[in-house]
Amino acid sequence: MFLASLADLSRLQFALTAMYHWLFVPLTLGLGFIIAIMETFYVRTGNEFWKRTTKFWMNIFAINFAIGVATGIILEFQFGTNWSNYSWFVGDIFGAPLAIEGILAFFLESTFFAIMFFGWNKVSKNAHLISTWLVAIGTNLSALWILVANAWMQYPVGMAFNPDSARNEMVNFWAVLFSPVAINKFIHTVTNGYVLASIVVIGISSWYLLHKREEEFARKSIKTSAVFGLISLLVLIWSGDGSSVQVAKKQPMKLAAMEGLYKGQKGTPIIVAGILNPGKSVKDIADNPIKYESEDAFAFKIAIPQGLSLLVDRKTNTFVPGIEDILKGGYTYLDKDGVQKIAPPIEERMAKGKLAIEGLALYQKARLAGDEEGKDLAYSQLMDNFDHFGYGYIEKPTDVIPNIPLTFYAFHIMILLGMYFLLFFVITIYMEKQAIISKHRWFLYLAIISIPLVYICSQAGWIVAEVGRQPWTIQDLLPVGAAVSGINPDAVRTTMLLFFILFTALLIAELGIIFKVIKKGPGA
Amino acid sequence: MNSNIIKRIWLFYYDGFKGMTLGKTLWIIIVIKLFIMFFILKLFFFRGELSSYQNDDEKSRHVIENLTTTSKPKT
Numbered sequence: 365m366f367l368a369s370l371a372d373l374s375r376l377q378f379a380l381t382a383m384y385h386w387l388f389v390p391l392t393l394g395l396g397f398i399i400a401i402m403e404t405f406y407v408r409t410g411n412e413f414w415k416r417t418t419k420f421w422m423n424i425f426a427i428n429f430a431i432g433v434a435t436g437i438i439l440e441f442q443f444g445t446n447w448s449n450y451s452w453f454v455g456d457i458f459g460a461p462l463a464i465e466g467i468l469a470f471f472l473e474s475t476f477f478a479i480m481f482f483g484w485n486k487v488s489k490n491a492h493l494i495s496t497w498l499v500a501i502g503t504n505l506s507a508l509w510i511l512v513a514n515a516w517m518q519y520p521v522g523m524a525f526n527p528d529s530a531r532n533e534m535v536n537f538w539a540v541l542f543s544p545v546a547i548n549k550f551i552h553t554v555t556n557g558y559v560l561a562s563i564v565v566i567g568i569s570s571w572y573l574l575h576k577r578e579e580e581f582a583r584k585s586i587k588t589s590a591v592f593g594l595i596s597l598l599v600l601i602w603s604g605d606g607s608s609v610q611v612a613k614k615q616p617m618k619l620a621a622m623e624g625l626y627k628g629q630k631g632t633p634i635i636v637a638g639i640l641n642p643g644k645s646v647k648d649i650a651d652n653p654i655k656y657e658s659e660d661a662f663a664f665k666i667a668i669p670q671g672l673s674l675l676v677d678r679k680t681n682t683f684v685p686g687i688e689d690i691l692k693g694g695y696t697y698l699d700k701d702g703v704q705k706i707a708p709p710i711e712e713r714m715a716k717g718k719l720a721i722e723g724l725a726l727y728q729k730a731r732l733a734g735d736e737e738g739k740d741l742a743y744s745q746l747m748d749n750f751d752h753f754g755y756g757y758i759e760k761p762t763d764v765i766p767n768i769p770l771t772f773y774a775f776h777i778m779i780l781l782g783m784y785f786l787l788f789f790v791i792t793i794y795m796e797k798q799a800i801i802s803k804h805r806w807f808l809y810l811a812i813i814s815i816p817l818v819y820i821c822s823q824a825g826w827i828v829a830e831v832g833r834q835p836w837t838i839q840d841l842l843p844v845g846a847a848v849s850g851i852n853p854d855a856v857r858t859t860m861l862l863f864f865i866l867f868t869a870l871l872i873a874e875l876g877i878i879f880k881v882i883k884k885g886p887g888a
Numbered sequence: 889m890n891s892n893i894i895k896r897i898w899l900f901y902y903d904g905f906k907g908m909t910l911g912k913t914l915w916i917i918i919v920i921k922l923f924i925m926f927f928i929l930k931l932f933f934f935r936g937e938l939s940s941y942q943n944d945d946e947k948s949r950h951v952i953e954n955l956t957t958t959s960k961p962k963t
Contacts, residue, residue, distance in 0.1 A: 423910060426911070426914060433918065438929070442934070444937065445933075448936065448937035448938050448951070449955060452938060478900070478901060482907075483900075722956075725952075725956035728952050846954075849937040850954070851937060858933070859934070866924060866925075870921065877913065
């Protein structure tokens, strides 16, 4: 039966709710700063035009915030119900960042949000401006903690596993907070929100220009957000480059799937665009090796020679392992302590993972029996193999390969759209400077079409991050099959349907209210 | 002095909520959404799987049992 596995159903439910949640979040992250910049213009110039402009975009911000607020809590419900093994296993790693997020969000948003919306003419201009900036900063800081938690799942550091409780305990908060994966992820994700918000502002403003309404409002909104968007996009590209270096070091299988790289080589080319050959299947590695070898990876491709080696190691002749290399092992890599090691084959990691799981079972048995010697022996067996713990649940080596087409296409859609947005911002700034933007209707239509494109780009980024790291909920330590709770799959199907209805209703409500506000215009 | 500040804060929020136009619709949506999430979904569909256990030790044993029994059914 389609999606009969409980793990698949729970994954689909989580993906559905996370993707809906992510429809609301990035606009809040970016629009907060655009509003703050516009209000700064108002406070500095005293020009009432900027106050009116700020208030209009603040309304769009409020609608998006109100509809989106708390949609992420549903994800936390799912952790406890669908992913109870995982929730317990991650221990306080998730608890601490999420508690900070909750406290920060509550205090910043309930205090400064109120001043931002209710405080016009009641507090001084400067106090209002500070509140607007603090709301923008606060929403971004809220995002920091959940992204730190997500980064830990991709690269678990700063913790120690406690075999008495089967929980990971945070031993180094700073290692978790400042892990290179977390830093890149945070910068990449929030700047994605800034770019998205900029394009939404440009798109909505273009609609006014198409209807020959509010020209000054539209043009100044376009100018402000295009400059903000371009700067953000440059930082986004820089952090994306940093992310690719981290992925190459910490999640080489994800990088191989992103690039459709089956066989590594020195001086690995980078795929700019391509169509994967559907005849090439990783299942054939074991089932039909002759067919596997005879099939090309791509039906069509445009590649830059040595590009991937240059990207991930800044050297043209670096060996980048492909899927087959990772399965077989034998290539060199740097471990968490920066020590160069030879990668073991996945089969060896599976054997070590089984030893680790057995060590945990023996430890628990000895603990309950009060057998101290047995406990020590079991503890050594567990901890000597703990880095491979999750591999003990893997049934065959190819199970550690994520969905290649989904990861590959999502990655390349994200990159190509990112390049398009770079061009789009440059053209927008040029046309606005030349005061010709209103005359080119094709461009105004393009700006409106760019709104759904930037949402697709943003979602594609998350698909790369999350599908690309499968089968792991926590990299190398816990695969989805072991993380999932033993609940009734029908309950998951029912709640999935309920979420779909609830979130779709919220989305329709948001779009309906936003369209109404846009139609009325900033003068209303 | 203190009661004056509390009164001013109260009036700030009271006037703010009273003067809302678009905000009223948004608050209605927020309240309905939170009601569905906490009083329907959380209460009837999302009871934590480990909440039936009395204490952390029992929860640990349950999870260790799950983690060390690799043939756990997944459907």
